[in-house]
Amino acid sequence: MSVTDVAERQSVLDQEQRYFDDAFHHREAKRLRQAEQWKAAANPKDGAALKAAGNGALGSPEEAVAFAKYETTDEQTFYVGMHLITDDARDIVVYPWQAPRVMKLREATPEAPADVARIVSFTTTANTIVDFDERVLAEIADRLSELDNPDTVLIREDELLNDALGRQRTPEMRQIVQTIQAAQSALIRSPRESLLIIQGGPGTGKTAVALHRVSWLLYNYSAGRTMDVLDPDDVLVVGPNPTFTRYIKQVLPELGDNDVVQTDVASMLETGVRASRKESGEVARVKGDLRMLDIISQGLQDRIRPLREPVRLKAEGFPWSVEVTERDVQPIVARTRSMTYNRGRSRFREELLAFLAGQATRTLKRDGGVYRGDTRQLFQTVEVDAIVERVWPQLSAQAFLRDLFGSLARLVSAAPPGFPVDQLQLLQRPPAGRLSEERWSKEDLVLLDAVQAELSGEPIDYAHIVVDEAQDLSPMQLSAIRLRSRTGSMTIVGDIAQSTGFWARDSWDDVVEILQSPLPVRRESLTHGYRVPRSVLALASNLLDERDAQTLPSVIVRDVEPGPELHEVAASADLAEATLETVKHHSARGHFVGVVCPANRREALEAAFRSAGIMWSDADRGGLTAAINIVSPPAAKGLEFDAVVVVDPAAIAESGPQGDRMLYIAMTRTTHYLDIVYPAGTLSPALGGTQPEDGAVDDPATAIEQSVLKEQQDAAVSAPADAQAATRSGGPLGDDPRSRMVKFAAQELLGQLRDTVGPALWRDALGEAIRLLDNDVAR
Numbered sequence: 043m044s045v046t047d048v049a050e051r052q053s054v055l056d057q058e059q060r061y062f063d064d065a066f067h068h069r070e071a072k073r074l075r076q077a078e079q080w081k082a083a084a085n086p087k088d089g090a091a092l093k094a095a096g097n098g099a100l101g102s103p104e105e106a107v108a109f110a111k112y113e114t115t116d117e118q119t120f121y122v123g124m125h126l127i128t129d130d131a132r133d134i135v136v137y138p139w140q141a142p143r144v145m146k147l148r149e150a151t152p153e154a155p156a157d158v159a160r161i162v163s164f165t166t167t168a169n170t171i172v173d174f175d176e177r178v179l180a181e182i183a184d185r186l187s188e189l190d191n192p193d194t195v196l197i198r199e200d201e202l203l204n205d206a207l208g209r210q211r212t213p214e215m216r217q218i219v220q221t222i223q224a225a226q227s228a229l230i231r232s233p234r235e236s237l238l239i240i241q242g243g244p245g246t247g248k249t250a251v252a253l254h255r256v257s258w259l260l261y262n263y264s265a266g267r268t269m270d271v272l273d274p275d276d277v278l279v280v281g282p283n284p285t286f287t288r289y290i291k292q293v294l295p296e297l298g299d300n301d302v303v304q305t306d307v308a309s310m311l312e313t314g315v316r317a318s319r320k321e322s323g324e325v326a327r328v329k330g331d332l333r334m335l336d337i338i339s340q341g342l343q344d345r346i347r348p349l350r351e352p353v354r355l356k357a358e359g360f361p362w363s364v365e366v367t368e369r370d371v372q373p374i375v376a377r378t379r380s381m382t383y384n385r386g387r388s389r390f391r392e393e394l395l396a397f398l399a400g401q402a403t404r405t406l407k408r409d410g411g412v413y414r415g416d417t418r419q420l421f422q423t424v425e426v427d428a429i430v431e432r433v434w435p436q437l438s439a440q441a442f443l444r445d446l447f448g449s450l451a452r453l454v455s456a457a458p459p460g461f462p463v464d465q466l467q468l469l470q471r472p473p474a475g476r477l478s479e480e481r482w483s484k485e486d487l488v489l490l491d492a493v494q495a496e497l498s499g500e501p502i503d504y505a506h507i508v509v510d511e512a513q514d515l516s517p518m519q520l521s522a523i524r525l526r527s528r529t530g531s532m533t534i535v536g537d538i539a540q541s542t543g544f545w546a547r548d549s550w551d552d553v554v555e556i557l558q559s560p561l562p563v564r565r566e567s568l569t570h571g572y573r574v575p576r577s578v579l580a581l582a583s584n585l586l587d588e589r590d591a592q593t594l595p596s597v598i599v600r601d602v603e604p605g606p607e608l609h610e611v612a613a614s615a616d617l618a619e620a621t622l623e624t625v626k627h628h629s630a631r632g633h634f635v636g637v638v639c640p641a642n643r644r645e646a647l648e649a650a651f652r653s654a655g656i657m658w659s660d661a662d663r664g665g666l667t668a669a670i671n672i673v674s675p676p677a678a679k680g681l682e683f684d685a686v687v688v689v690d691p692a693a694i695a696e697s698g699p700q701g702d703r704m705l706y707i708a709m710t711r712t713t714h715y716l717d718i719v720y721p722a723g724t725l726s727p728a729l730g731g732t733q734p735e736d737g738a739v740d741d742p743a744t745a746i747e748q749s750v751l752k753e754q755q756d757a758a759v760s761a762p763a764d765a766q767a768a769t770r771s772g773g774p775l776g777d778d779p780r781s782r783m784v785k786f787a788a789q790e791l792l793g794q795l796r797d798t799v800g801p802a803l804w805r806d807a808l809g810e811a812i813r814l815l816d817n818d819v820a821r
């Protein structure tokens with residue numbers, strides 16, 4: 043850069059810094075005014091409320107006022123920051139990132155600049171600008187017009203984004219406001235009144251988008267902006283488990299949104315109990331089936347019984363009594379049984395009393411007696427309650443479910459026609475001696491919640507619900523979420539190729555159906571991979587079948603060295619030590635490490651860590667509190683680390699019906715380093731292990747590889763000598779001009795492949811290219 047350039051840059055920087063200082067002055071003056079208002083508030087509670095609101099709206103005094111500036115073709119300027127800043131005349135000095143006008147500006151690209159001419163991004167320390175980067179969209183567009191894949195090039199050149207992605211990971215996810223990409227922005231601000239489903243491969247930013255969308259909604263539906271106000275505590279964010287919730291929980295507060303309810307599916311439920319029982323897969327399947335709703339509903343109806351024996355109730359202070367029979371009770375039950383169970387019960391009691399009062403009045407009239415009080419009080423409460431209890435027993439959700447599971451007859455009677463009896467038998471279990479001793483499973487909690495809703499009506503509902511990692515939810519879990527949605531306005535994010543567990547699915551169709559939103563359904567996808575390095579994704583994608591491979595990110599932003607490292611150990615017994623060495627290597631370099639370890643290896647690994655004096659946190663229990671974290675494969679969902687060590691991949695892959703998907707999830711948690719530690723002879727061919735002896739093709743990824751190999755061999759047999767030389771990889775290439783040309787052409791080809799299709803299809807595509815080439819040469 044010439045001296046003049048440096049001087050010019052400095053002068054621009056000084057000018058921008060003056061703007062920043064001025065904005066800072068306005069923001070801090072407002073903070074002072076607010077502090078005065080809090081002090082002047084009538085009571086401390088009002089003061090605290092004002093303070094909380096003010097803090098959210100202003101951000102921290104340490105924060106830079108802005109992170110970007112947009113100049114439009116008609117010479118308007120928009121400074122953009124985390125929070126709105128106005129001057130004394132109430133003119134806007136800095137726009138908050140969620141402002142609709144700003145979001146539109148941020149979706150400008152060189153190809154579709156709309157009215158954006160120039161974008162300046164600022165790098166700051168507190169409110170001091172240390173650097174800035176400017177992009178003139180028209181100039182970039184000119185440069186890119188020559189290229190086939192401008193989008194990819196642009197992303198690779200985006201220093202701010204690449205810096206953000208290359209930063210060391212921490213135990214908590216961070217906000218990404220400054221680098222939100224155009225496609226992400228479009229989803230963040232898609233209409234509130236919809237059921238939005240976002241599908242995306244690992245690390246495409248689904249969680250980030252979902253959380254920033256919450257912030258966007260809260261800003262754009264805040265008081266003063268609309269009548270249809272969305273309060274923070276009217277938004278629910280549901281994740282798969284408490285570890286995930288802890289991982290994401292700082293993003294919204296960082297964005298200034300403090301009171302959003304963030305939880306996991308089990309904690310969201312109203313049950314009053316904790317899960318302490320584990321179900322087999324087949325029981326879990328039945329318990330997650332939506333037909334359980336019918337069983338619960340009918341099971342409760344079955345608890346309302348006829349009054350088999352007539353009951354005589356003595357009228358106090360009079361020589362007569364009133365008889366209650368099934369004929370008297372039956373019409374009352376018919377009128378009240380469509381209500382929720384508990385409401386129906388209390389209405390039944392009221393109507394029973396009204397019936398008794400009517401009988402008493404009639405008898406008094408007949409006998410010429412006089413009673414000045416309320417005739418309902420002529421009868422003993424305990425006697426009335428005894429009838430109510432016989433007809434309509436009082437039930438808690440736990441008591442009901444225990445009784446239901448304790449009796450096959452009850453289950454059969456409650457089940458809808460055609461429900462297989464063997465499945466009902468799976469539900470049957472002997473009740474514990476006392477209700478407090480009953481042990482409940484995760485699946486039972488969802489049922490208890492559904493019973494609770496049938497007993498006493500729907501739970502607290504929310505105006506907007508975000509569900510992350512939604513691909514694994516059972517129909518009953520989805521139904522529990524639906525119960526909590528006031529209008530059907532929801533954001534559902536996940537990845538079908540990461541769907542595992544008892545309710546693993548291959549499409550979002552049933553999710554849409556079960557959520558039954560009356561609002562328009564929008565299905566969107568995110569296709570750029572921001573987390574997983576190219577080489578890691580290439581390896582992990584071998585685990586996917588062809589359909590799942592279609593969900594892979596089509597543009598991969600991260601391209602880092604070294605690629606995945608495979609560590610073979612001679613004997614199983616050495617696995618823990620080898621893992622320990624790898625972990626030590628990373629922690630010595632300050633990497634945030636996740637060790638994804640299957641259950642069968644856990645004990646030995648922990649013992650090795652203990653005897654080496656290594657501190658670690660158990661992600662399944664506490665959270666990601668240490669620099670080294672041991673994570674079970676299911677708990678790894680949604681998390682990310684600088685370095686991931688996968689222990690015994692074969693054991694992970696064999697852990698369940700979607701074991702390969704589970705291993706894929708484990709491998710794709712890394713932003714940089716991946717180490718796979720495995721006992722000799724156990725690495726699957728998909729990950730580069732040797733073929734099974736009988737040559738059996740037991741996994742579709744291997745099938746793809748084999749078919750390519752075979753095509754290459756066939757081609758080698760039939761093609762002329764020159765073509766054979768060209769198609770075989772041969773030995774390492776030299777540095778002569780011909781070899782350099784070949785290398786260059788190969789790299790070009792590879793680059794084009796990367797930019798065109800996902801890694802799972804690369805080999806196929808190359809195979810096909812070779813076949814076409816052979817045909818050409820043969821002609």
Ligand SMILES: Nc1ncnc2c1ncn2[C@@H]1O[C@H](COP(=O)(O)OP(=O)(O)OP(=O)(O)O)[C@@H](O)[C@H]1O
Pocket residue numbers: 203206207216218221222223226242243244245246247248249250251536537540572573679680681682710
């Ligand atoms: N525009 C962006 N700017 C900076 N960082 C980003 C951007 N988009 C995504 N990221 C980062 O990429 C990483 C992956 O994002 P995120 O966890 O939201 O992906 P995901 O699609 O939910 O992944 P998974 O399916 O594995 O759960 C995170 O660290 C996130 O902050």
